[in-house]
Amino acid sequence: MSAALLEVEGLSVAAEGRPLVGDLRFAVRSGERVGLIGESGSGKSVTALALMGLLPPGLRAGGSVRLAGRELLGAPEAELSRLRGAQVSMVFQEPMTALNPTMRIGPQVAEVLQVHGRVPDRRSAWQAAVAALADVGLPDPPALARAYPHQLSGGQRQRVVIAIALAGDPALLVCDEPTSALDVTVQGRVLELIRRGLAERGAGCLFISHDLAVVADVCERVLVMHAGRVVEAGPTRRVLTRPQHPYTRGLLAASDLGRTDEHGRLLTMDRFLAGPPPPLTEPAPPWQGTAEDGWATSGGGS
Amino acid sequence: MSGRGSRRGGAAVLVGGALVALVVLMALLSFLWTPHDPTLVDARVRLQGPSPAYWLGTDRFGRDLVSQLMVGARTTVYVGLVAVGIAALVGVPLGVLAAMAPRWLGELLMRANDLLLAFPALLLAVMLAAVLGAGTGVAMVAIGVSTVPSFARVVRAGSLQVLRSDFVLAARAAGRRPWGVAVRHVLPNVAGLVIVQASVAFAIAVLAEAALSFLGFGTPPPTPSWGRMLQESQSLLFTDPRLAVVPGVAVAAAVLGFNLLGDGLRDRLDPRLEARR
Numbered sequence: 001m002s003a004a005l006l007e008v009e010g011l012s013v014a015a016e017g018r019p020l021v022g023d024l025r026f027a028v029r030s031g032e033r034v035g036l037i038g039e040s041g042s043g044k045s046v047t048a049l050a051l052m053g054l055l056p057p058g059l060r061a062g063g064s065v066r067l068a069g070r071e072l073l074g075a076p077e078a079e080l081s082r083l084r085g086a087q088v089s090m091v092f093q094e095p096m097t098a099l100n101p102t103m104r105i106g107p108q109v110a111e112v113l114q115v116h117g118r119v120p121d122r123r124s125a126w127q128a129a130v131a132a133l134a135d136v137g138l139p140d141p142p143a144l145a146r147a148y149p150h151q152l153s154g155g156q157r158q159r160v161v162i163a164i165a166l167a168g169d170p171a172l173l174v175c176d177e178p179t180s181a182l183d184v185t186v187q188g189r190v191l192e193l194i195r196r197g198l199a200e201r202g203a204g205c206l207f208i209s210h211d212l213a214v215v216a217d218v219c220e221r222v223l224v225m226h227a228g229r230v231v232e233a234g235p236t237r238r239v240l241t242r243p244q245h246p247y248t249r250g251l252l253a254a255s256d257l258g259r260t261d262e263h264g265r266l267l268t269m270d271r272f273l274a275g276p277p278p279p280l281t282e283p284a285p286p287w288q289g290t291a292e293d294g295w296a297t298s299g300g301g302s
Numbered sequence: 303m304s305g306r307g308s309r310r311g312g313a314a315v316l317v318g319g320a321l322v323a324l325v326v327l328m329a330l331l332s333f334l335w336t337p338h339d340p341t342l343v344d345a346r347v348r349l350q351g352p353s354p355a356y357w358l359g360t361d362r363f364g365r366d367l368v369s370q371l372m373v374g375a376r377t378t379v380y381v382g383l384v385a386v387g388i389a390a391l392v393g394v395p396l397g398v399l400a401a402m403a404p405r406w407l408g409e410l411l412m413r414a415n416d417l418l419l420a421f422p423a424l425l426l427a428v429m430l431a432a433v434l435g436a437g438t439g440v441a442m443v444a445i446g447v448s449t450v451p452s453f454a455r456v457v458r459a460g461s462l463q464v465l466r467s468d469f470v471l472a473a474r475a476a477g478r479r480p481w482g483v484a485v486r487h488v489l490p491n492v493a494g495l496v497i498v499q500a501s502v503a504f505a506i507a508v509l510a511e512a513a514l515s516f517l518g519f520g521t522p523p524p525t526p527s528w529g530r531m532l533q534e535s536q537s538l539l540f541t542d543p544r545l546a547v548v549p550g551v552a553v554a555a556a557v558l559g560f561n562l563l564g565d566g567l568r569d570r571l572d573p574r575l576e577a578r579r
Contacts, residue, residue, distance in 0.1 A: 052475055057405065078479075085477030092475075097468040102490035111486065112476040164476060 035219030106145030227277030314566030321559025388446025393453025494571030
């Protein structure tokens with residue numbers, strides 16, 4: 001078992017005293033792809049932003065996030081800027097808004113290389129940007145580098161976003177619903193791209209999605225998040241075939257288009273949950289994860 | 303979509319642009335050629351009506367109105383450019399700073415800005431002119447300074463919106479420092495707003511310059527200026543209204559032109575994050 005790349009312990013996020021995410025703990029090892037699933041509003045994206053140190057003003061994170069042994073929470077902004085894009089980078093959900101509309105594609109890719117001093121001058125930055133665009137399978141990279149974002153399709157833009165995220169050769173890639181805004185036909189190719197990019201760099205990945213099929217396809221392990229808490233975790237196959245928590249069972253049933261209720265309608269979540277989730281201000285209900293699921297962090301089996 | 307987008311505000315931009323172009327061309331042409339010397343006093347031709355020699359007639363000193371109008375346009379454009387330049391150079395960075403700074407600092411800057419904004423621009427200009435003495439330079443600075451707050455306000459609002467966008471988050475996630483975010487991502491995306499604001503501010507500057515000159519705080523004689531032409535026409539308003547109408551129409555046309563241009567550009571540039579170019 002290699003040392004954990006990302007160790008999250010007791011991470012909580014609160015908005016002006018109101019907790020959004022409570023007592024999160026998990027780890028991602030190098031080269032490992034970990035899924036974080038849950039419905040909208042369950043705290044997935046906030047978790048991602050907290051890991052990046054990019055929480056919007058008004059939101060506060062507590063606990064501990066360590067990347068390769070370095071504590072990120074509370075680290076000075078200058079240090080975080082050095083890490084972002086180089087050690088840890090992010091793929092955003094919405095490719096239509098994740099690119100600057102007033103900037104050509106090439107400079108946007110080159111930007112991350114220049115910021116981190118990976119290239120000596122503008123010329124080589126441009127060449128590296130074109131190479132990065134070629135690397136994500138975009139057609140005619142030199143011409144594309146001179147295009148503006150609105151001239152590209154959604155799938156092409158997401159490839160550019162991925163090219164930017166991978167350009168700095170990060171050790172950890174945080175993907176926040178990277179394929180949710182894309183056509184189903186493009187999804188598979190973009191996922192393959194992410195998988196290949198990760199494998200080439202031996203990078204770890206935290207893959208956030210509400211799409212169980214996508215997570216099953218990409219991730220080795222998975223965390224199920226509900227109302228700001230992780231309610232279940234384990235190897236993807238086990239969690240998705242033998243779910244323990246009622247919420248996970250509900251998620252699975254709700255995404256099973258073959259199953260319907262007594263009225264012939266697709267199943268919804270509410271029939272699987274006994275009531276509203278416990279508020280985050282209360283201590284977490286006991287969670288039945290085991291050490292062999294690999295969720296124990298540096299301390300070893302807990 | 304692009305078809306509709308390119309036509310929106312089209313007429314306003316066209317008419318406004320034409321009026322602005324007319325003023326600017328008049329100013330430029332005046333460097334090369336004017337029908338007569340605009341400052342030449344000739345008692346023999348005083349208060350003449352329009353004629354082939356004097357297209358718009360002469361004033362009570364026998365000076366040609368067309369020539370005065372042309373050289374006056376120079377003053378108008380010059381004062382407008384410098385005043386708007388000052389306002390934009392100070393107001394734009396101030397607005398971006400107020401948007402990106404910690405909340406308390408941003409609020410502090412904007413409250414100070416409000417204080418300045420609450421002050422009528424013309425009054426401020428008159429005050430500055432009174433303290434520093436009359437002159438084109440003082441008028442430019444005074445108009446510029448009093449226009450700073452409107453730039454800062456508009457740019458701050460636009461910057462706040464841009465700062466909330468995904469691509470700013472993405473730039474930060476790629477390791478961009480605040481300075482880089484401001485220069486590469488925020489400024490280009492508020493440029494449209496700045497252009498619109500500049501043309502509206504230009505209209506205000508034209509009016510303010512005319513008003514200051516009218517009041518005697520602006521361009522000193524003998525340099526022709528639309529405002530002073532208006533002032534000199536005052537005593538003859540009932541005997542020869544032509545003297546007031548000519549510079550009055552010129553000021554109105556310039557102000558209208560810049561306002562129309564600003565409005566048209568606003569319509570065209572406003573849905574800023576949609577497809578452009």
